[in-house]
């Protein structure tokens with residue numbers, strides 16, 4: 001059960017334990033200790049702490065420690081009463097828009113919005129004026145002041161559930177609005193409401209003690225913690241514990257409510273902090289070696305990128321995920337190399353790893369990774385390396401909508417490269433940015449450079465992104481699905497632009513794509529990836545005719561062409577991709593391969609090069625596929 | 635096309651405006667300015683009306699309550715007439731609004747002094763306190779939040795994270811007046827470092843400002859950290875890293891503005907509650923500001939004075955909320971202006 005889980009967390013345990021103690025003292029305190037809290041000892045007025053009176057006595061010689069304990073009941077009761085008032089009123093106000101007509105609903109919602117903008121204490125003071133000084137007035141004031149916040153919360157929660165199917169169904173079935181609210185909607189928001197009420201009770205307790213402390217709440221001869229503090233403050237020179245004692249009680253009780261609420265919220269999955277992966281298995285994964293240690297051969301001259309034995313390991317909750325399991329390839333100057341594969345094949349991770357954009361705790365290992373003569377696996381990135389990479393290695397990302405910083409104008413985002421890597425001043429860098437936007441054929445580049453990204457269309461942003469790469473002199477452009485998020489005509493334009501840019505600068509291209517036809521059109525050579533490995537490498541123009549790996553052939557067969565009978569469903573590769581956290585032994589593709597046999601399932605096929613330099617990893621490379629296997633549809 | 639409100643356009647935006655684009659820009663800013671001003675006016679109206687109605691909502695005879703049961707009946711009647719409480723409600727309301735427009739807030743029942751005068755005398759002390767506490771909490775919370783985010787990102791620095799969130803929860807849970815009492819005990823009674831109460835030299839500001847700032851600072855730094863962590867995972871941060879900028883520049887120039895934008899939305903409410911928090915803290919430190927005035931006037935049922943102070947506090951909060959929204963719009967034009 002959830003409640004049990006709450007108790008298992010340290011926060012939940014502490015909060016719940018504390019709350020239990022507080023409630024027990026509230027119930028039994030006055031019964032047990034009322035006598036000791038009210039007995040007047042005229043021989044011991046305003047005494048400091050002693051063995052007999054732990055935190056001293058007040059101006060009538062009454063024991064303060066026991067007064068604090070006895071005050072628990074009144075303090076807690078008033079806080080709970082005020083919370084209840086606020087919650088009931090809040091639920092009524094928050095639910096009313098569901099029952100009333102549109103006009104009334106809008107009026108209530110905007111009234112609540114106006115009230116929520118005022119801090120609670122101000123509302124409390126306002127109502128305290130109306131209801132007058134005293135415990136009852138203060139409870140009403142604190143309760144009413146809390147209502148708008150509850151109303152807002154209730155309204156938000158209700159609008160969340162009112163979209164759900166069962167409520168829509170009930171509405172269509174003609175169930176009355178009131179019945180829908182009471183039977184279907186409210187029970188579904190009860191959990192978060194109660195969690196919030198618990199936390200609110202903690203806040204109310206503090207507010208209430210504040211009111212009593214100001215003299216607006218509980219009046220003598222009654223006393224709550226706030227009142228005790230008020231009495232103690234005057235004597236803070238002489239014996240500070242008289243003021244601090246009740247203060248500590250307030251804080252402990254407030255914490256008890258807060259922690260309990262927070263623990264329940266965590267158990268209900270309300271509190272999720274993004275970006276913090278549960279990392280426990282990292283240590284184990286980090287110790288792994290990066291495959292067989294082959295002496296890194298010096299890359300051939302004319303090679304812009306050389307990758308050997310690249311592995312990427314993501315620490316998982318149970319076991320590490322091997323996203324890339326040893327990838328070796330090279331790109332020559334000016335060459336265009338495509339990487340194809342289904343999603344999850346490790347192709348994007350490979351691109352990011354090559355660009356050194358993968359961060360801890362994800363681990364990148366390689367026998368070597370050399371770009372334009374620079375060892376990218378070297379421990380640190382000194383400023384000089386950053387400068388060279390910043391101007392010669394360009395990355396174009398998949399989603400142009402999210403890849404520009406929304407808080408800055410486009411021009412300065414381009415200009416940064418010039419300012420920090422090319423030694424240009426602010427103005428010169430901006431001028432160059434405008435020039436580059438012009439080079440990627442953005443109309444009115446002057447004006448565009450001064451706009452924010454949200455004013456650009458997707459295609460324009462991708463052009464600007466490429467323009468950002470042109471600030472320097474690119475030697476390699478890594479493009480990770482650069483056109484996937486764009487519509488078809490814009491896709492063509494962006495691809496054409498990439499081609500032109502390469503023509504002008506002589507840059508090589510590493511194009512990641514799941515779209516075989518795009519890669520065939522743009523690239524010289526193709527790497528096919530499956531389950532974190534390269535399974536085949538061949539010239540792009542031969543993809544349709546000379547592919548030997550069953551996976552490559554299935555990928556190609558899945559591409560519609562002029563002869564595809566569009567009246568039939570498109571061919572899909574049967575089966576699902578391998579789970580990268582659980583790669584089987586032997587050939588990873590075996591489970592989906594029409595040619596698989598026991599040998600495939602037991603022995604991993606090595607990636608072997610033929611005389612022409614094409615590579616393939618398959619025991620049965622080039623065997624004829626059983627008829628119709630590529631035509632299987634799912 | 636659309637009109638043009640120079641006041642609503644930030645200077646930096648105005649520079650880039652030309653032709654059609656300029657029209658579009660001004661259009662957006664105009665719409666934002668109108669919408670925001672409309673909300674401010676409605677809230678102001680609610681505030682003014684509520685503080686007018688306050689005295690009428692008090693059960694029984696407010697003047698009798700204020701002057702006490704022993705006051706002679708003629709005196710009560712005279713005061714009631716002075717306050718205009720014998721007129722029909724609509725005329726009282728009109729008179730109240732008219733007086734407000736002329737900057738008149740009425741006369742205190744107990745001291746017979748104009749309320750405006752009392753407020754003018756007391757407001758500066760409170761405003762100084764609130765502004766100082768606000769600045770302090772922002773100046774501390776933002777760097778602390780950023781540094782904690784960098785240190786504890788992606789599961790690093792588990793211990794530090796635990797210590798930070800733990801301290802935060804506790805500090806955030808202690809109400810400001812209790813912090814005040816604690817500070818008085820530690821730094822004034824025990825060590826005599828700072829004066830216990832009152833407003834005199836610069837050192838008398840230290841404890842009240844600290845008492846006010848610690849809570850908001852704890853909450854704000856936690857918000858900043860969480861927002862930083864979220865922003866650091868965004869695609870545009872990866873873009874910034876792909877440009878091979880220094881980690882410092884990535885964090886401060888690319889991540890921080892976005893994190894602050896998000897934090898401000900949540901932190902705005904916190905800051906207006908800081909204004910209200912002055913009431914309690916002033917009472918701890920016997921600070922001669924509005925906070926002690928409002929409490930004593932509530933206790934003595936000096937309704938015109940209460941009305942005036944509630945109005946001033948409310949206006950202060952509304953202005954802060956508006957200011958936060960405008961700053962937000964400048965920092966992140968898309969969220970506030972573009973797509974709404």
Ligand code: SF4
Nearest residue numbers: 587590593600618619
């Ligand atoms: S090795 Fe066997 S299972 Fe793997 S692709 Fe080749 S034939 Fe299929």
